[in-house]
Amino acid sequence: MMDIITTRWLHAKKHLLSILFWAVFPILFTWIIISGTEAIQDQSSIPVGIILEEDSDLAVQLKEKLDSSDLIRVIEMENETEARQMVATHELDSAFIIKKGYKAAIVAGQRNRLITSYRTDLSMGYTPVVEMIASYVQEDSGKSKTAYTIMNLGETLNSSSIPGYDEIINEIYSIEESENLIFTNFTLLGEDTDADTGFSLFQNPWGLWSIVALLSTFFLFDWLIKERNATVRIRFIFNRFSFQQYLVCNLLLYSLGLLLLDIITWGAFHVLYDEGFNITQLVYILSFRLTICILVFLIGLLFKKLLPYYITAVLIILVTIVISGIILPMDGVYESYPWVAALNPLKQIVYEQWWSGWTFIGPICLIAWYVKGGYNNAAGN
Amino acid sequence: MQLEINNVSKSFGKKKVLENLSFEVNSGEIIGLVGENGAGKSSLLHILATISKADSGSIRLGKWIYGKNRKQLRRMVGFVPQDIALWEDMSVEENMLFFEKLSWINRSKIELKQLCEDMELLKWKESVHTLSGGMKRKLNMAISLIHNPGLLLLDEPTVGIDLRSKKEIAEYLKQTAQVDNKMIMYTSHDMDEIQSICDAVVCIGNDPFYENLLREANMKIISI
Numbered sequence A: 001m002m003d004i005i006t007t008r009w010l011h012a013k014k015h016l017l018s019i020l021f022w023a024v025f026p027i028l029f030t031w032i033i034i035s036g037t038e039a040i041q042d043q044s045s046i047p048v049g050i051i052l053e054e055d056s057d058l059a060v061q062l063k064e065k066l067d068s069s070d071l072i073r074v075i076e077m078e079n080e081t082e083a084r085q086m087v088a089t090h091e092l093d094s095a096f097i098i099k100k101g102y103k104a105a106i107v108a109g110q111r112n113r114l115i116t117s118y119r120t121d122l123s124m125g126y127t128p129v130v131e132m133i134a135s136y137v138q139e140d141s142g143k144s145k146t147a148y149t150i151m152n153l154g155e156t157l158n159s160s161s162i163p164g165y166d167e168i169i170n171e172i173y174s175i176e177e178s179e180n181l182i183f184t185n186f187t188l189l190g191e192d193t194d195a196d197t198g199f200s201l202f203q204n205p206w207g208l209w210s211i212v213a214l215l216s217t218f219f220l221f222d223w224l225i226k227e228r229n230a231t232v233r234i235r236f237i238f239n240r241f242s243f244q245q246y247l248v249c250n251l252l253l254y255s256l257g258l259l260l261l262d263i264i265t266w267g268a269f270h271v272l273y274d275e276g277f278n279i280t281q282l283v284y285i286l287s288f289r290l291t292i293c294i295l296v297f298l299i300g301l302l303f304k305k306l307l308p309y310y311i312t313a314v315l316i317i318l319v320t321i322v323i324s325g326i327i328l329p330m331d332g333v334y335e336s337y338p339w340v341a342a343l344n345p346l347k348q349i350v351y352e353q354w355w356s357g358w359t360f361i362g363p364i365c366l367i368a369w370y371v372k373g374g375y376n377n378a379a380g381n
Numbered sequence B: 001m002q003l004e005i006n007n008v009s010k011s012f013g014k015k016k017v018l019e020n021l022s023f024e025v026n027s028g029e030i031i032g033l034v035g036e037n038g039a040g041k042s043s044l045l046h047i048l049a050t051i052s053k054a055d056s057g058s059i060r061l062g063k064w065i066y067g068k069n070r071k072q073l074r075r076m077v078g079f080v081p082q083d084i085a086l087w088e089d090m091s092v093e094e095n096m097l098f099f100e101k102l103s104w105i106n107r108s109k110i111e112l113k114q115l116c117e118d119m120e121l122l123k124w125k126e127s128v129h130t131l132s133g134g135m136k137r138k139l140n141m142a143i144s145l146i147h148n149p150g151l152l153l154l155d156e157p158t159v160g161i162d163l164r165s166k167k168e169i170a171e172y173l174k175q176t177a178q179v180d181n182k183m184i185m186y187t188s189h190d191m192d193e194i195q196s197i198c199d200a201v202v203c204i205g206n207d208p209f210y211e212n213l214l215r216e217a218n219m220k221i222i223s224i
């Protein structure tokens, strides 16, 4: 293997720049895109200061609801004077102080002077935030009222099993949540509710990375086309390694090298994006890497010229993007043709599974190619 | 060591290329293969190099038998292909190192450099695509010699190169046959060259024209 590494180095040092570029491209590209979208979101959202004087569940929920809006960016603060200062200097668009006693007032159905606010003439976010708060407060006090009505009703009917206030509120939440689930995921009948349709590919670092990693693997494997179609091939008859052994050793070498980079990526994504860092993920990455390396290798074997190979690589990437369901929802297609989902080369990463169709097809084809080549080799004297 | 070729025949489809060819070669001898284009010279070299198989007949090199001891034979054969087989973007040094790494035997860098210098290939650090045709031919040959083969097969090693390189290659072949006791078989269309370096010739294709030419030149013909 040491000898193969040396021969590979003799080739690689001629294209060091492009190899380095393609090697770091997936992680770099992902980082640029994700930071880019974050920066754009940050810039276009309005900074609004929030001070929580009490940490009751209702107060915290209000803050979180505001934060989940794309329009505004919530900055939690401690000090009222400081917030006021920042509004005055326009560092904050406006500031809202959720007063002590907020929850008690809502529960009591009292809706006045729950919140103090600061703003300037230039506060664009003020009105929308006030409206949002008003509707959330309305919602919460509505729920509260409902709960009391039910409890009163229970008392009037003299029922012995009147649920408590918290129980009713929780029930309301759980009903809301289950309705939301149906609403946002377009779950069709008979389908797994947790089947991810791949819509998140471009918002999720691993999804983004996997598609670029596939592309870069194609470009990194162009040595295969160059070397396989060189006149030099005949010399391998008189070498310790047959040409096939040489190619397979290099496939292994590239796979291991790229896997090492993937492990670095795994750590980097954990640090940068708080992505998971557990052994099962490593299994997905390992399976993904080996599978796509074998797949790209086999596809490379079909080509004599570089240009058609590159074009095919790009087409394959496009098809992969389509069957991942980014452009068009693919739920219907997956339903009628489940193999489409199984043949997605990004399956391991996007759907967090340890295999894709290619995990089995690839090695079988590779072995067939190797055995057939050995047989052909033996046929000559 | 001896190479024995016995009644070897080869055809491609209906076309008979080699017909009942028999001859013997000993270590230290240089044998020229002559015949018109398409006579089957390359075909014979390919069979001897174990790249293709004879249809019938038997061949033996030393104690190894063709068709049985492929692995051992390949270690003993050095084949210089008719088409130049080099990594164009590598230097002379890198080409030599590359094939040394994949070769059966280990050679030091100094030995590899010496091998090139022996045939007057002095541009060690230069990239192959900047070399002249003659230099490429020499490197093409040097790589085939890395594993120190006892039988050297050369397919038109001197085609299309200037007289000086031609002479240098011829000198080298003579030298290595005598000093290193190698067995050399090579093809060429250059009668003068064949006359000056070959101990004997094999005339392929039973062509009276070539046979007369060789008799006139007083060459020893070792096949019928």
Ligand SMILES: Nc1ncnc2c1ncn2[C@@H]1O[C@H](COP(=O)(O)OP(=O)(O)OP(=O)(O)O)[C@@H](O)[C@H]1O
Pocket (backbone or CB within 6 Å): B012, B017, B035, B036, B037, B038, B039, B040, B041, B042, B043, B044
């Ligand atoms: N793989 C093959 N398939 C079919 N025919 C072949 C094959 N290889 C060689 N031939 C035919 O066999 C004949 C001999 O070819 P060969 O290359 O051995 O000739 P040659 O003596 O080396 O000629 P040249 O002097 O042009 O190099 C030619 O007619 C060629 O067309």
Ligand SMILES: [Mg+2]
Pocket (backbone or CB within 6 Å): B041, B042, B043, B082, B155
């Ligand atoms: Mg020929």
